[in-house]
Amino acid sequence: MVCGTTSGAGKSFLVTALARWFARRGLRVAPFKAQNMSNNARVVADGEMGSAQYFQALAARAEPEVRMNPVLLKPENDTQSQVIVLGKPDAELSRTPWRERSERLWPTIRASLDSLGAENDLLVIEGAGSPAEINLEASDIVNMRVAEAANAATVLICDIDRGGAFAHLYGTHQLLRPAHRALLRGFVFNKFRGDAALLPPGPQMLEELTGVPTLGVLPMWREHGLPEEDGVFDAEPAASGFSVAVVAYPRISNLDEFAPLKRVPGLSLSWVRRPESLARADLLILPGSKHVAGDLEWLRATGLDAAIAAHVGAGKPTLAVCGGLQLLGTELKDPDGVEGAAVGLGILPLITEYRAGKHQHRSHYTLDHLGGYWAPLSGIGFDGYEIRHGRTEVTGAIERHAALRLALPGDGGWQQDSVLALYTHGLFESAAVVKALFGATTPTLEDTLEGLADFIDEHIGHDRLMSLLG
Numbered sequence: 001m002v003c004g005t006t007s008g009a010g011k012s013f014l015v016t017a018l019a020r021w022f023a024r025r026g027l028r029v030a031p032f033k034a035q036n037m038s039n040n041a042r043v044v045a046d047g048e049m050g051s052a053q054y055f056q057a058l059a060a061r062a063e064p065e066v067r068m069n070p071v072l073l074k075p076e077n078d079t080q081s082q083v084i085v086l087g088k089p090d091a092e093l094s095r096t097p098w099r100e101r102s103e104r105l106w107p108t109i110r111a112s113l114d115s116l117g118a119e120n121d122l123l124v125i126e127g128a129g130s131p132a133e134i135n136l137e138a139s140d141i142v143n144m145r146v147a148e149a150a151n152a153a154t155v156l157i158c159d160i161d162r163g164g165a166f167a168h169l170y171g172t173h174q175l176l177r178p179a180h181r182a183l184l185r186g187f188v189f190n191k192f193r194g195d196a197a198l199l200p201p202g203p204q205m206l207e208e209l210t211g212v213p214t215l216g217v218l219p220m221w222r223e224h225g226l227p228e229e230d231g232v233f234d235a236e237p238a239a240s241g242f243s244v245a246v247v248a249y250p251r252i253s254n255l256d257e258f259a260p261l262k263r264v265p266g267l268s269l270s271w272v273r274r275p276e277s278l279a280r281a282d283l284l285i286l287p288g289s290k291h292v293a294g295d296l297e298w299l300r301a302t303g304l305d306a307a308i309a310a311h312v313g314a315g316k317p318t319l320a321v322c323g324g325l326q327l328l329g330t331e332l333k334d335p336d337g338v339e340g341a342a343v344g345l346g347i348l349p350l351i352t353e354y355r356a357g358k359h360q361h362r363s364h365y366t367l368d369h370l371g372g373y374w375a376p377l378s379g380i381g382f383d384g385y386e387i388r389h390g391r392t393e394v395t396g397a398i399e400r401h402a403a404l405r406l407a408l409p410g411d412g413g414w415q416q417d418s419v420l421a422l423y424t425h426g427l428f429e430s431a432a433v434v435k436a437l438f439g440a441t442t443p444t445l446e447d448t449l450e451g452l453a454d455f456i457d458e459h460i461g462h463d464r465l466m467s468l469l470g
Contacts, residue, residue, distance in 0.1 A: 001124075001125040001126075001127060001146065001147045001150065001152035001153070001154045001155070001183075002014050002015050002018070002124070002125070002126055002127065002154075002155050002157060003127035003130070003131045003143055003144075003147070003154060003155070003156050003157070003172075004127060004129070004130060004156070004157050004158070005130055005132075005156065005157070005158040005159075005165075005168035005169060005171075005172050006129070006130055006158070006159065006162070006168065007128075007129050007130075008159060009157050009158050009159045009190060010157050010159060010188075010190035010191065010218070011126050011127060011128075011157060012052040012056070012126060012226075013190075013224070013226060013452070014155070014157055014188065014190070014218075014456070015031060015052075015056055015124050015125075015126045016031075016052075016055055016056045016059045016226060016449070016452055017059070017452035017453055017455060017456045018124045018456065018465070019031055019056050019057075019059040019060035019124045020059040020060065020061075020449045020450065020452060020453040021453040021456055021457060021465060022060075022122055022124070022465075023059070023060050023061045023062075024453060027120075027121040027122050028062075028119075028120045028121045028122070029060035029061070029062065029120060029121065029122045029123075029124060030057065030060055030062050030068060030116050030119070030120045030122075030123055030124075031053050031056030031057055031059075031060055031062075031068050031123070031124050031125075031126065032053075032067075032068055032069075032112070032113060032116055032123050032124070032125045032126070032146075033050065033052070033053050033068070033069050033125065033126040033127075033128070033142070034070065034071060034109040034112075034113070034125075034128075034141055034142040034146050035070075035071040035072075035073065035105070035109070035128060035141055035142040036050035036052065036053065036069050036071070036072050036073070036128065037072075037073040037074075037075065037081065037128065038050050038051065038052070038072070038073075038074070039074050039075060039251065039252065039253035039254070039288075039290045040052070040227075040253065040254050040255060040256045041072060041074065041084075041253075041254065041387055042054040042064065042362075042385060043360050043361060043362040043385035043386065043387055044064045044065055044066060044087070044362065045063075045065065045362075046065060046066050046086070046087045047066050047084070047086065047087015047088050047360055048066070048072065048084060048087055048360050048387055049064060049065070049066050049068060049069040049072060049087060050069045050072050051227065051254070051256050052126070053068045053069040053126075055226065055227070055445075055449075056068070056124070056126070058445065058449065059449045059452070059453075060124070062120075066086045066087035067086070067112040067115065067116055068112075068116065070085065070086055070105075070108050070109050070112040071083065071084070071085055071105050071108070071109060071141075072084035074253070074290055075251070075290065076251065076290055076291045076294075076339075077251075077291065077294065080094075081094065082094050082290075083096075083101070085105070085108060086108065086112075087360075088358075089358050091356075093105070098139070099138075099139045101139075102139040102140070102141045103139075105141055106141050106145075109141055109146070110149060113146065113149060113150060117150065122469070123150065123152075125146060125147070125150060125152055127142060127143040127144075127146070127147075128142040128143060129143075130143075130172060131143035131144045131147075131156075131172065131176060131180070132171065132172040132175035132176060134175055144176065144177070144180040144183070147180065147183050148179065148180065148183070151183075152183060153183070153185040153468045153469070153470065154183040154184050154185060155184075155185060155186050155187070155188055155215065155468070156169060156172060156173070156184060156186075156187050156188070156212075157187075157188040157189075157190050158187070158188070158189060158190065159190055159191050160189045160190065160191055160192050160217075161190075161191040161192070161193065161220060162191075165189060166202055166205075166206055169187050169206060169210075170206060170209060170210065173210045173212065181210075184210075184212045185212070185215075185467075185468055186212060186213055186214065186215035186464070186468075187203070187206065187212055187213070187214045187215065188214070188215050188216055188217075188218065188460070189203075189214065189216075189217045189218065190218045191218070191219075191220045191221075192217050192218065192219050192220060193219065193220040196217070199217065203217075215460050215464050216456070216459050216460035216461065216464065217459065218455070218456070218459050218460075219459065221455065223263075224448065224451065224452060224455070225259070225263060225443055225447070225448035225451065226259075226448055226452065227256030227257075227259035228256065228259070241266050241267055241268045242266060242267045242268070242282050242283070242438075243267075243268050243270065243280060243281050243282045243283070244258075244261055244267060244268065244269050244270070244281065244282065244283045244285060245270050245271075245272045245277065245278055245280075245281035245283070245284055245285065246258055246269070246270070246271050246272070246285040246287055247271075247272055247273075247278070247284070247285070247286055247287070247299075247304060247308070247324075248271040248272060248273050249289060249295035249298050249299065250291075250294065250295060250298055251289050251290040251291040251294055251295050252287055252288070252289060252290075252295075253287070253288040253289055253290045253322075253323065254287065254288040254321070254322070254387075254425050255271075255287055255288075257287075257321075257425050257426055257427070257428060257429060258285065258287070258428055260428045260429055260434060260442055261428055261434075263442040263443060264434060264438050264440045264442055265440055266438075266440075267438060267440075272304075273302065273304075274302065274304075275302065275303045275304055275306065275307035278304065278307045278308070278311060279307060279310070279311075281311065281316070282316065282317075283316070283317045283318070283319065284308065284311050284312075284316065284317070284318045284319070285318075285319045285320075285321070285324070286308070286318065286319070286320040286321065286323075286324025286325075286327065286328065287321055287322075287323070287324055288321055288322040288323045288324065288387075288425065289322075289323030289324070289326075289327070290323070291339055291340070292323045292326045292327050292332060292339060292340075292342065292352075292390075293332060293334075293339060293340035293341065293342035294340065295323070295327065296327050296332075296342050296343075296344065296345070297342070299327070299345070305345055308345065308347070309345065309347065312347055312417075312418065312419055315417065315418050316418060317372075317373040317374070317418045317419075317420070318418060318419045318420070319420050319421075319422070319427070320348075320419065320420070320421040320422070321421075321422055321423075321424075321425060321427070322386070322387070322388055322422075322423055322424075322425060323388075324421070325348075325350070325392065325413070325421040325422065325423060326344070326350075326352045326390050326392065327344055327345055328344060328345050328347045328348045328350070328419070328421060329344040329345075329346075329347075329348050329349075329350030329351055329352055329392065330343070330344050330346050330348075330349065330350065330351060330395060331343060331344055331351045331352070332344060332352050332353075332354070332390075333351065333352065333353040333354065334353070334354045335353070335354075336354065336355060336356045338354040338355065338356060338389045339354050339389065339390075347416075347419065348404075348414065348416055348419065348421060349394055349395045349396075349401050349404060349416075350392050350393070350394060350395065350414070350421075351392065351393055351395055352390040352391065352392045353390065353391055353392075353393075354389045354390050354391075355389055355390075355391060356389070357389075358387070358388070358389055359386055359387070359388050359389070359391075360385075360386070360387055361385065361386045362383075362384070362385040362386075363383075363384070363385075364381055364382070364383050364384075365381065365382055365383075365384050365408055365412065365424050366379065366380070366381040366408075367379065367380050367381075367382075367407060367408065368405070368406055368407055368408065368409075369405075370405075370407060370415055370420070371405070371415065372417065372418055373418055374415060374418075374420045376436040376437055377433060377436055377437060380430070380432050380433055380436055381432075382426060382427060382429070382430035382432065382433055383426060383429070383430065384424035384425055384426035384427065384429075385424070385425050385426055386412075386423050386424055386425070387425070388423060391411065392411050392423070393411065394414070401416070403416045403417050404416045407420060407421070407422060408422060408423070408424060411423070412424060429445075431444070
């Protein structure tokens with residue numbers, strides 16, 4: 001099991017690397033995270049699961065499935081989340097207070113953990129946040145309660161670039177119960193940069209204080225290629241190159257699908273929250289949203305609504321995905337009280353109605369005949385997925401809107417002038433799409449996963465990694 005001293009310490013990164021490293025040795029490996037909180041999700045055969053565990057399953061050379069992430073919390077505001085249990089939304093649990101929810105979820109988590117353990121040689125388990133949140137220990141269902149249930153050799157990783165790494169590791173160790181401390185097998189320092197000669201004698205002193213050795217020091221590696229689970233980085237567009245700006249509204253979802261753009265030569269990917277930043281963009285992306293009505297309110301409060309309209313009005317290309325498609329329409333209806341009704345930006349002649357049933361679908365999609373900037377994508381197929389409550393229709397017959405054309409079959413997407421609006425996630429994860437649109441070839445996901453395994457092999461080493469198996 002990999003726990004972290006903080007969120008963002010590198011748990012997901014290390015679990016993914018470990019999954020591929022052990023899978024390369026012929027073991028049947030599966031990832032596991034009891035409860036993930038993220039608006040980044042992927043659709044699999046039996047519902048949806050956190051994106052991080054989806055990629056970890058691919059790293060393990062296993063078929064992704066919802067038992068690997070039995071509980072997914074998708075934040076809708078600061079105090080409310082949609083609760084996904086074994087791939088499906090649970091409306092009753094979504095209304096249940098946090099501390100009451102955990103005991104109701106534990107049997108499902110334990111059953112998933114035990115059944116995956118019985119079917120595999122090795123589980124690589126990811127914790128959440130920190131295992132030393134003593135205010136939440138009584139309701140813990142994702143950190144040391146899971147480690148104890150699995151009797152897991154536990155690694156504690158920290159972000160040394162933030163500073164205070166030794167205090168983070170020591171303090172976390174001290175706040176754990178003695179039985180949980182006994183599960184710790186090693187510390188990992190992540191994101192180290194600078195003179196390595198300055199690190200000793202810190203690790204040795206830490207081992208003297210805790211009895212826990214340092215397994216390895218991982219250098220800072222920004223270009224590893226694995227999508228960040230929750231982070232939005234590079235807030236401002238670069239001064240040169242083709243600029244792609246993703247609007248980072250508060251309830252942004254599935255932002256990981258744009259990670260491949262970071263590796264396109266000559267392209268700068270940025271996340272914008274201010275109108276002046278958007279003004280410099282060549283291509284604008286309106287990503288998914290877990291709460292479209294709330295994000296529409298934020299766009300208007302920040303002035304980004306006018307900046308989006310100006311970008312579209314200037315004929316610059318715009319891609320809207322899922323929630324981004326919905327907010328470009330004229331109206332959001334919500335008769336069942338799913339997300340909230342709102343007036344859209346009115347750029348596309350579309351009306352969306354939210355329904356209680358959630359549409360979760362994964363398939364191979366083929367784009368129709370497109371025009372203008374998007375013409376190179378005509379007829380290209382790509383693997384993608386849909387996660388949505390909204391159903392969208394054109395206002396009146398599509399023939400009434402001379403500039404509007406169908407981009408995907410059914411209600412899957414439309415093009416109007418320079419705007420391409422799709423319900424399907426995953427467009428830029430297609431090498432064919434990236435090649436057609438930007439003329440570039442980027443490393444594959446398989447290249448990335450192999451690179452992660454090579455990285456920990458070099459910086460932690462075979463013997464220490466194998467020692468975790470006992």
